[in-house]
Structures are given as structure tokens and as C-alpha cells.
Amino acid sequence: MKPLYSWLLGSLLIGHACGVAALDSVIAPRADKSLALDIVATGPEQHVAVGERGHVLVSSDDGQSWQQVQVPTRATLTSIAASNGQIIVGGHDGVLLLSNDGGQVWKMVRNEPEQEKPVLDIVFLDQKTAFAVGAYGLYLKTTDGGYRWVEEEHPELEIPEFGFPHFYQLLPLQDGSLLLVGEAGFVARSEDNGDSWTTLPLPYEGSLFAVGQTESGALIVAGMRGNILRSDDLGQNWQTIDIDIRSGLNNIVVDGKEVVITGMDGIILRSIDDGRTFTVKQRPNRKAIAAATLEQEKLLVAAEDGLHVLELPATAQ
Template sequence: MGPASSLPRPRATFFRRGLARLVARWFPLLLLTVSSWAANDAPPPRDLLLSAAIARGQVFAVGERGLLYRSPDSGRHWTSVPSPTSATLTAIAFAPDETHGWAVGHDGVILGTTDAGVSWRVVYRTASVESSFLDVCVLDATHIFAVGAYGLFVEKHPGVPDWTVRRLIDDDDHFNRLARSPAGTLYLAGERGTLLRSRDAGASWQRLRSPYDGSFFGVLPLGGSTLLIYGLSGRLFRSADDGDTWQRIPTNASALLATAVRLPDGAIFLAGQAPVWLVSRDDGRSVSSCSPPATMAVAQLLLAPDGTLLAFGESGAQPLRLP
């Protein structure tokens, strides 16, 4: 048989139509398969990433230019998720149902998802694009807090469709981080020694006596009434009475501490501006320097579903080998 061009026209037309139907039927599936293979084969992103969270066994990360990524395999491979904003995203968190989630960032933007991170949309924007959200804390699918620069604090209440703007302090200090203890107590850390505590799900806030007048960038509840707070110039403090009094923990570090995580074996790792890496194996009573598993500046440490410790920062996402 000769080439297709030598076929009689009716048969050639039938052949072309059959091929067209075959392509129309199978090409989308083939394209989806190839795209899925390519996406799942994508290496860890190298963009600036500032925060990460877990939902339904997947790791989600956010960062510069509105970037959203997800990893289905604890950080080995990553897929880009469509984002409705180009503003830098600074924090992400999911509700306990792992279906509802929120991401916040610059330009006063809050994104929301109701399908476990598959799609995102803008759910709130401040009146001024000069506003910047720096963290988000989710109590459940109907109760959310977002905080940021110059005392920015907004809350989504159960049963209330709109976000409520609140003023917690008279000063314009930045609110850098929100944390929640296993018992439900909320802690807010910020610049110029700002430390606040709420024992009634955010209805009221008590200003704590601060052991330091510089910026704090995180709070790590350790269970019971024990807390760690950390910030500028390697400052690290421990409280055994829920923040009423503090003990300074020597670190021999001068770089900013930005993040801390507790591993299942009880070890606590802290990191921040390169090359500071600290570890505690006595519930935060003391720390020692360790060889940096990552040389980049780290914005967040996250324990992935498979137990891998992931670092997010100026060089993207990086799985760590712990010393």
C-alpha cells in the first residue's frame, strides 16, 4: 500500500477524520498525563518562599510575586498552583478540616481556598495597598486572624460574613507572628518587644511584660505553660509560666532567629539568617550551635508528612539532613 497521499480521496478523508477523532479523544488525556508527569518531576522551587503548611498530606508553600506551590510527596517534587495575585505572600495556614485555607501577604491581600488548596481567590483586601499582612492563624473554618505591619489586625468571626478590623495596641508596632498552643492559648509577637496573649480565642488580649525591647519573630509553645520566643540578634527566651516571666537562653548567635520547630523525638531546631542553626534537646533550657543543614537564610521550618524536615527561604524549598 502506498502512502496516505496516494489513497483515493474518500478513503483518505475517512483516514483523516478517523485520525482527527482519535487525536480529539486521546490527546487531552495524553497531554494531562505528560503535564502531570512533568509537574511531578519538577525539582524544588528556587524562588523566595516565606511560609508553608500541610493539608491532606500535601505541603503548600507561598512566597514572592504571589507564588503558590504544592508538593504531594513531602517536598521531593513541586507543582505551581495558579494564584490570583502578584503580591508577595508571607504566610499560609489551613483549618483543622484541611479543606479551608488562607494565605496573606503584601498589598493587604488575603486569599482563600475551599477545596484544599486546588484553587485560590481573593477574599479580602485592605483599603490601602500599602498595608502588609505578615501572618495568619486559623482556629477553624469560620474563625481566622490575620496580622501585619503597623498594628494591622483583622478577624473573621463565626457567622459574620465580613472581616473585622481591630486595634489591639495604641502603638504602630508590627505584628510579626501568631501562634496557638495545644491548649488553645494565642500568642502574638512583634517589634519593640511586643508580646500579647489571649486565653479566650482572641476576644481579649493581655500585654505581657517583655524581656527585650527589640523585635520578636516567633513563639513556639512547648506544651503546658512552657514557651520559647525568639527574634533579633539571636535573642532567645524561655517561659515556664505561660509568658508571665522569662529566662534568657544564651545562644552565642548574632543573626536573626526567624523560625523554630519541635521534632517528634523532642529536639528543637531554630534557624534564621544564614548561617545560624541552633538545637535544643532539653525542652529549650539550653541550645547549642550545629552545622547548618542549609546555608540559605530560612524563613520557616516545617515537618513534612513523611517526617522530612523542610526549610523554606531565600533559595526556595530544601529538604534537610539533620546533624
């Protein structure tokens, strides 16, 4: 996901009031041109994307064309994760959907509209274990492949005199630990598969929307007003990466030493030196990019204006 978050919060109460989570999605002829919020690769040339009004779309040609499939909700869908043909989607009203056939048929496995806590990120640890995190400290876990979910309480994740932040992204790291980032400069690490957490110091108090880890093990976090920070020691110390933009940054994609960050105002940042420096490109229409995947030197994006294949910024050799 991810945060076009002011839009998400603004539409949350509308979706709740209309009871859209309980209605089947409507097949729309231009669903691939409407607001898309997350995208995931599910196999060679295979992708699934999600967005507003319960839109779920599948592509079998690396994003050149998309087909919408019907799902049992019209809630805005914000996040998606895949593992060996199994796909979990989350969204507003605490909705979680499950597919076991690559995204063609979907089952509603969770719907909690009274909580008013949208799911904002989902991650698999293995075929059976997955987490879903979201607004106001939402923290869910499944150990049966996504059929049943348990909401866990972790008081160590509460910020003193603030409360539980919105959790924006959870990332499994190379050493087997987990990193969680969120609102108000929140960063926490777990070394026991999410059973307990330790918060990490960060010289920044704004929201962090995305996290990635490079081939060398470096951590990159990004968030509001173009802020990017990098750590070489698993989050104990951070260095600010200076870039001349002030747009919110929503998503990080890593391929070896290459790092691509996308965000509001159509911003695309690219690094080929392990996240130390970035070149900047901006979409001509300045439409926000919520999420992206890298495919053969192309960028598949879920954006404010739908699903697109974009060119990467050129880099100095």
C-alpha cells in the same frame, strides 16, 4: 512567616506602585527555587508553600517535588494557614487568598493596597474563625471561614510613645489562650479568643519574630540577633537562652519536647530538652530560612533560595 522583613518592607512600595496585587500570578519554571516565605502541612505528605511574585506551590511527596498553581495576585505572599482542607494565604497589599480544595483553586477575598500593611501571620482557631495579623498593628478576623474579614482595633496593643508595633506571629496555646509577639519586645496574651489582650513583661526590647510552645507548656520566643527566651509560666517570667550566634531567628517548629529554630544566614538550631539548650547547624550556602516544618526527622524549609528538604542538626544523646 516570616520576616526577611527588611526585604519585605523594601519591596512593599514597589509592589504597590506596580499594582501587582490585581494581576494573576505567572507560572514560572523555577518557582520552587525563588524566594519562599512560608510553608504548611495540609495532609499526609501534602504541603503548600508561598513566596514572592504571588508564587503558590503544592507538594504531594513531602517536599521532594513542587508544582506551582496560578492565583489571582502577583503580590509577595508571606504567610499561610490550613485547617481541614481550607487554606488561607496572606501577603503584601493586605492580600488574602482562600482555597477550599487543598490549594488548587484560589479566590481573592481581600486586597487593600492603599493601607500598605502586609499580612505577616495567619492562624485558624476553628474551621470558621481565623485571625490575620501584620505590619503597623494590622489585626483582622473572620468568622465565616475566610470569606469576609473585619479589621479590629485594640488600643490595649499600642505601645506607649511608640505606637502599634508590627505583629509577627499569633499562636494558640494549650490552655486555649492566644499569644501575640511582635516588634520592640512586644508580647501579649488573650484569654477570650482575641477579644481583649494583656501585654506581658519581657526583659528584651528587640523584635520577636517567632513563638512556640513545647509539650510541657513552656513558651519559646525568638527574634533579632539570635535572641531566644523561655518561660515556664505562660510569659510572666522569662529566662534568656544563651547561644553563640547573632543571626536573626525567623521561625520555631515544635514537636513534643523537640524545638527547631531557623533563621538568617542559614542557621538551624535544634533542642531535644524542651528548649533549654540548642545545637547549631548552618547551611553551607548561608541562605536565610524564613519558615519550616518537621517531617520524619527531616526539615522542609521555605528559604531565600526556594524550597528544600534539609537534614536536622545532630544532638547529643
